Amino acid sequence: MKIIVCLKQVPKNDSILRINEQGNWIQDRDLTYEINESDAYGLEAALQLKEKHGGEVIALSLGPPRVQTVIKEALARGADRGLHLEDTVFDGLDAFGIASVIAAAAKAEGFDLLLTGLQSDDYGFAQTGVIAAELLGLPHATIVMDVESKEGTIRVKRELESGFFQWVSMPAPAVLTIQSGINTLRYATLKGIMAAKKKEIKKLDAAAVGVDQASLAPKMAFRRVYLPQKSKQTQFIEGTPAEIASKLMDKLKNEARVF
Amino acid sequence: MANGILVFIEHADGKINRASYEAVRAAQLIGAQTGQEVSAIIFGEGIGDLVAEVAAKKIKTVYTVENKWLRSYTADGYTHALRQIIEQLQPALVLMTHTYEVRDFAPKLAASLKRALLGDNISYKIEEGNLIFARQIFQGKLAADVVPVGDAPHFVSFQIGSFRGDECETGQAEVKALTVNLDADVIRQHPEERFKEARAAVDLTQASLIVSVGRGIKEQKNIEIVKKLADALGAELSASRPICDNEWLPMDRQIGSSGQTVAPKLYLAVGISGAIQHLVGMKGSRTIVAINKDPEAPIFEIADYGIVGDLFEIVPALTAEAEKLKQ
Numbered sequence: 001m002k003i004i005v006c007l008k009q010v011p012k013n014d015s016i017l018r019i020n021e022q023g024n025w026i027q028d029r030d031l032t033y034e035i036n037e038s039d040a041y042g043l044e045a046a047l048q049l050k051e052k053h054g055g056e057v058i059a060l061s062l063g064p065p066r067v068q069t070v071i072k073e074a075l076a077r078g079a080d081r082g083l084h085l086e087d088t089v090f091d092g093l094d095a096f097g098i099a100s101v102i103a104a105a106a107k108a109e110g111f112d113l114l115l116t117g118l119q120s121d122d123y124g125f126a127q128t129g130v131i132a133a134e135l136l137g138l139p140h141a142t143i144v145m146d147v148e149s150k151e152g153t154i155r156v157k158r159e160l161e162s163g164f165f166q167w168v169s170m171p172a173p174a175v176l177t178i179q180s181g182i183n184t185l186r187y188a189t190l191k192g193i194m195a196a197k198k199k200e201i202k203k204l205d206a207a208a209v210g211v212d213q214a215s216l217a218p219k220m221a222f223r224r225v226y227l228p229q230k231s232k233q234t235q236f237i238e239g240t241p242a243e244i245a246s247k248l249m250d251k252l253k254n255e256a257r258v259f
Numbered sequence: 260m261a262n263g264i265l266v267f268i269e270h271a272d273g274k275i276n277r278a279s280y281e282a283v284r285a286a287q288l289i290g291a292q293t294g295q296e297v298s299a300i301i302f303g304e305g306i307g308d309l310v311a312e313v314a315a316k317k318i319k320t321v322y323t324v325e326n327k328w329l330r331s332y333t334a335d336g337y338t339h340a341l342r343q344i345i346e347q348l349q350p351a352l353v354l355m356t357h358t359y360e361v362r363d364f365a366p367k368l369a370a371s372l373k374r375a376l377l378g379d380n381i382s383y384k385i386e387e388g389n390l391i392f393a394r395q396i397f398q399g400k401l402a403a404d405v406v407p408v409g410d411a412p413h414f415v416s417f418q419i420g421s422f423r424g425d426e427c428e429t430g431q432a433e434v435k436a437l438t439v440n441l442d443a444d445v446i447r448q449h450p451e452e453r454f455k456e457a458r459a460a461v462d463l464t465q466a467s468l469i470v471s472v473g474r475g476i477k478e479q480k481n482i483e484i485v486k487k488l489a490d491a492l493g494a495e496l497s498a499s500r501p502i503c504d505n506e507w508l509p510m511d512r513q514i515g516s517s518g519q520t521v522a523p524k525l526y527l528a529v530g531i532s533g534a535i536q537h538l539v540g541m542k543g544s545r546t547i548v549a550i551n552k553d554p555e556a557p558i559f560e561i562a563d564y565g566i567v568g569d570l571f572e573i574v575p576a577l578t579a580e581a582e583k584l585k586q
Contacts, residue, residue: 248566256545
């Protein structure tokens, strides 16, 4: 089974974010990065499928040179090789553009399964995998909790709303978006880190990927990025823990009247 | 020339998804401001009662497609059907609520027409005649105004809870049946029956006081201090998703899009940062208290009372205070 897993590098969850001077994105200097949370679960799902069915796991990341860190981390955890899609024309692409690049690279590579996380922790579009499936002409499933593979058929457990689940089958190759928390992430071992140094990371620019430049034209735009407007006026309560406790209980009783 | 707003209506188990009425309400508001007519589309088989229910809203036309290949939801079936309907009706705007079902097929639908889905918005505004949508980024830490680029139709979804479905204006819509071409070949997903994993033993929707615990609690054994606070207040204990994923509390105590949606008198969030998926499950609560060490945590956006500090100091102090109050 040949699995390509897409890994996005995003600012660390606890990063302090500052808006850039143009007011249309964040300042990216001084940030530290990590693998997008649900993508890490996609990688683990890919590694577990490989352990069960054999085959190969390819870690794919799109972005500037720094994203090689997430590819190397994936190789250290057990992925077989890396694909780094890097070109200045990829900067600031919308979900359709990113999916176009990934779809072109994945098509050239060939695969049985293309995995992404269900959404990124930065844009939060939750679309890249689904769009890539459409561009590749392949079936897909989203918010996947479990994956089974048997004789060319992929059977996945999807999470629905309000506590419901559903198994859905489809022919391979297919594209799946993976939910966070579905498996237990492994850490890279020292042996894995050493082995990763010998693994290949192939770099591909727009020409090498063979993506149609017209498909990178923006279909949506960010006008402005700003701090969220509060829907409520929050009263912050300060003091020692005992003072806070007494003030809060008083407010809940006499102001909000919840007791 | 593309014109009008088309609202996608979702249903399961013979019931309209209430969240779809939020998209109807959004369409009514946008339609009134932009002078566009609102229509709705509903797919299925044997859905006459559901169509009648939707037609009682102030909508010009409820379009309905009855087709055996649309009996159960599939991403392929719904994408093919809705694309054909859009080609017939030529709407300027296709509006949806950002449910799990919409997330599953709407990006594919928009991509098949070489359009973007402007997904998961929380509001809209009109500037110089143009619709601008606002959405959360970085898990709610920042917000962004987004616009579609290129020709209509444009595809937009709103986050659950962004509009009040119960404020839909009522009326009498005309109902029109449309047909689409579908066959077994285009539908590659084969869904099985929907099921629930654990029987929801705890019905949190009826609780008037809820204390909820999140990732900030760090370790399973620490949950005890939050449980003590819940007990002292006579409140139910609930949790955000990571806690239930780790099996520190059972799944039936999870609040959020994949868990229960609650609206108690008091929702006290302990160590919960407030990811969007959690907020949609509790933002209707009457009074929200948040305790978090990060002053930038999105939970404070919707909190009435905020405490920035160490939950391991504050929660025991609150428990002691609640015990005093009881006496």
